[in-house]
Amino acid sequence: MDFYKGLGCLLILCSGAGVSLALSSYERKRCRQAEGFLSLVRYIRGQIDCFSIPVGGILAKCDPRILRDCGVEEGEFADFPALLNACSLYLPFEICSLLFDFSAQLGSGYREEQLRSCAYCIERLIPCCDRLRAELPKREKMAWVLPLSAAAILLLMLL
Numbered sequence: 001m002d003f004y005k006g007l008g009c010l011l012i013l014c015s016g017a018g019v020s021l022a023l024s025s026y027e028r029k030r031c032r033q034a035e036g037f038l039s040l041v042r043y044i045r046g047q048i049d050c051f052s053i054p055v056g057g058i059l060a061k062c063d064p065r066i067l068r069d070c071g072v073e074e075g076e077f078a079d080f081p082a083l084l085n086a087c088s089l090y091l092p093f094e095i096c097s098l099l100f101d102f103s104a105q106l107g108s109g110y111r112e113e114q115l116r117s118c119a120y121c122i123e124r125l126i127p128c129c130d131r132l133r134a135e136l137p138k139r140e141k142m143a144w145v146l147p148l149s150a151a152a153i154l155l156l157m158l159l
């Protein structure tokens with residue numbers, strides 16, 4: 001009987017550690033995705049400013065690491081809304097709404113309007129990314145403490 005009790009305790013602790021690991025990974029992915037979209041908008045702005053390339057051409061020539069950080073593994077995208085639809089967004093609502101507004105404006109106006117739209121999006125994304133980066137250590141710590149604490153409390157209640 002003690003063997004089964006010990007095995008159950010071990011399983012509860014392992015499940016708490018697994019949940020902690022998953023939550024911690026989610027928080028890092030969330031921060032990396034925000035920084036990836038910031039890099040992508042900066043890249044788009046630079047390509048429009050220097051070469052006046054259409055958005056589809058910009059996305060086709062984009063560095064795959066930037067797209068991977070945004071949450072897109074592979075694919076060719078004709079425009080920014082298609083890219084947003086292809087990835088799972090882990091970002092806060094504020095950043096998601098900003099990106100969807102940006103995608104609606106991108107490619108639909110003259111060069112100067114697109115540059116202003118990119119600059120506005122960058123200005124709004126920088127503080128959000130800084131905030132996510134600053135909160136990351138606290139949120140990772142919370143992701144480790146809460147599930148493991150819940151597992152420990154469950155063990156105490158069962159024993």
